[in-house]
Amino acid sequence: MKKIVSLLAFLLSFNVLAGLRATGDLGIVIEREDGAALIINTTEHKQLAKIGKLGDLSHASVVFSRDQRYAYIFGRDGGLSKIDLLQDKLDKRIIQAGNSIGGAISQDGKLIAVSNYTPGGVKVFSSETLELVADIPADYGDGKRSKVVGLVDAPGQRFVFSLFDAGEIWMLDMKNPQKPIIEKFKNIGKLPYDALISPDGRYYIAGLFGESGMALLDLWNTKSGVKRILPDYVKTEEKLPVYKMPHLEGWAVAGDYVFVPAIGKHEVLVIDKQNWKLVKAIPVPGQPVFVMARPDGRQVWVNFAMPDNNQLQVIDVKDLSLIKSLTPGKAVLHMEFTPRGEQVWVAVRDDDQLVVYDTETLQEITRLPAQKPNGIFFSARAHKIGL
Amino acid sequence: MKKWLPLLCITTSCLAAEPSPERQTILLNLLKNDCGACHGLTLQGGMGPALLPDSLAGKTDEFLVSTILNGRKGTAMPPWQPFINHDEALWLVGVLRNGKH
Numbered sequence: 001m002k003k004i005v006s007l008l009a010f011l012l013s014f015n016v017l018a019g020l021r022a023t024g025d026l027g028i029v030i031e032r033e034d035g036a037a038l039i040i041n042t043t044e045h046k047q048l049a050k051i052g053k054l055g056d057l058s059h060a061s062v063v064f065s066r067d068q069r070y071a072y073i074f075g076r077d078g079g080l081s082k083i084d085l086l087q088d089k090l091d092k093r094i095i096q097a098g099n100s101i102g103g104a105i106s107q108d109g110k111l112i113a114v115s116n117y118t119p120g121g122v123k124v125f126s127s128e129t130l131e132l133v134a135d136i137p138a139d140y141g142d143g144k145r146s147k148v149v150g151l152v153d154a155p156g157q158r159f160v161f162s163l164f165d166a167g168e169i170w171m172l173d174m175k176n177p178q179k180p181i182i183e184k185f186k187n188i189g190k191l192p193y194d195a196l197i198s199p200d201g202r203y204y205i206a207g208l209f210g211e212s213g214m215a216l217l218d219l220w221n222t223k224s225g226v227k228r229i230l231p232d233y234v235k236t237e238e239k240l241p242v243y244k245m246p247h248l249e250g251w252a253v254a255g256d257y258v259f260v261p262a263i264g265k266h267e268v269l270v271i272d273k274q275n276w277k278l279v280k281a282i283p284v285p286g287q288p289v290f291v292m293a294r295p296d297g298r299q300v301w302v303n304f305a306m307p308d309n310n311q312l313q314v315i316d317v318k319d320l321s322l323i324k325s326l327t328p329g330k331a332v333l334h335m336e337f338t339p340r341g342e343q344v345w346v347a348v349r350d351d352d353q354l355v356v357y358d359t360e361t362l363q364e365i366t367r368l369p370a371q372k373p374n375g376i377f378f379s380a381r382a383h384k385i386g387l
Numbered sequence: 388m389k390k391w392l393p394l395l396c397i398t399t400s401c402l403a404a405e406p407s408p409e410r411q412t413i414l415l416n417l418l419k420n421d422c423g424a425c426h427g428l429t430l431q432g433g434m435g436p437a438l439l440p441d442s443l444a445g446k447t448d449e450f451l452v453s454t455i456l457n458g459r460k461g462t463a464m465p466p467w468q469p470f471i472n473h474d475e476a477l478w479l480v481g482v483l484r485n486g487k488h
Binding site for chain 2 (some may be wrong): 032033056057058059076077098099101117118147164191193209210241242243244245306307331349350372
């Protein structure tokens with residue numbers, strides 16, 4: 001009998017070992033039309049699972065718990081879904097608003113904040129239970145509520161976001177979840193459409209759709225207020241029609257340089273972080289949407305709005321010039337670097353594919369099928385400020 | 388019955404030639420993905436307003452076609468003229484009013 005028990009124990013332990021999975025090299029790929037998320041392994045280039053019934057994911061984004069076990073998916077329809085990467089399943093899901101655009105996880109990992117269009121504002125939830133912790137309506141006078149964009153986490157258990165309709169930046173301090181403190185910065189510019197925070201959590205920059213330039217808030221020095229940078233970029237009269245709003249997430253910073261998409265222009269702007277002046281406007285063959293730096297900052301990869309959305313351009317940061325044009329397929333929507341940047345994954349929506357490139361040789365490594373993929377998010381984001 | 392078809396078309400707004408099946412596929416894809424980027428995959432609105440039959444009910448075809456082709460100044464709506472012609476815009480308006488896409 002003892003023999004059988006020990007044999008059983010042995011077999012069981014073997015089973016447990018076989019089922020073990022680490023999550024540090026996993027990721028989520030959003031399949032917009034299926035309303036599904038793929039769990040993928042970035043080391044093995046493998047799809048591990050597909051989690052469905054996640055609602056309207058036409059503009060979905062993802063953050064990860066600090067233990068990298070859970071992915072939180074923010075859907076267009078106000079859905080907030082918590083996915084368990086260890087067990088390939090939906091852990092919890094709530095509909096928290098009518099229409100939402102993105103979210104962030106707090107410094108301590110305990111809070112999830114979501115930015116909403118309808119009703120306009122930010123809601124904060126417990127990352128564990130998804131229970132509501134705080135509701136921050138984006139009121140800006142006369143009962144009007146603004147759509148909220150560009151929500152990021154910041155050091156000091158804070159969230160920073162922009163009010164699209166109101167032209168304001170708000171800083172939300174959640175140190176005491178029962179008593180949220182809001183600091184408002186008004187008249188920052190017309191129609192901020194998205195924002196980013198520097199990887200050190202110091203600078204918050206909102207892009208403006210309604211006028212030229214960008215709004216900069218130095219979180220180390222909030223008393224000096226919001227400053228306008230690049231006031232001449234891009235002037236309304238020279239702006240081309242914008243078929244897709246640029247995304248500022250994934251701030252591309254390399255040394256002293258910051259790379260941002262010019263809105264309504266076929267240019268990537270290079271800004272000097274010391275004085276916030278324009279260093280160079282790099283001409284590119286289309287309107288940039290995502291401008292993302294390889295983690296080591298040597299390269300910047302750019303994708304484009306339609307009708308130029310079949311290509312990717314690679315900028316060499318050393319001499320600020322284009323070094324490679326790639327055509328992965330139809331409708332290149334998003335890209336994500338592996339944590340140390342030796343590879344990049346690219347979502348090609350209309351070809352139903354994910355393409356993986358070697359960033360050194362700029363050669364394609366492999367392709368994986370995915371139904372209308374539109375966003376790729378790796379769990380390494382768990383430990384990055386602002387992502 | 389065939390004789391009456393042209394007449395029927397005059398009374399409704401299908402004077403415009405219907406796009407070819409291939410173009411229809413392209414247009415529906417555009418509607419879902421590119422319009423959907425701002426108006427939502429289910430067209431319930433996002434940065435742009437909802438495009439559901441109810442929300443379009445009070446607006447004329449002419450106004451909607453012009454909005455699609457020329458965009459709306461002061462908003463994020465761009466002109467789609469480079470990619471869509473008048474008849475195709477009118478067809479899309481019909482699709483939106485129908486609510487089945």
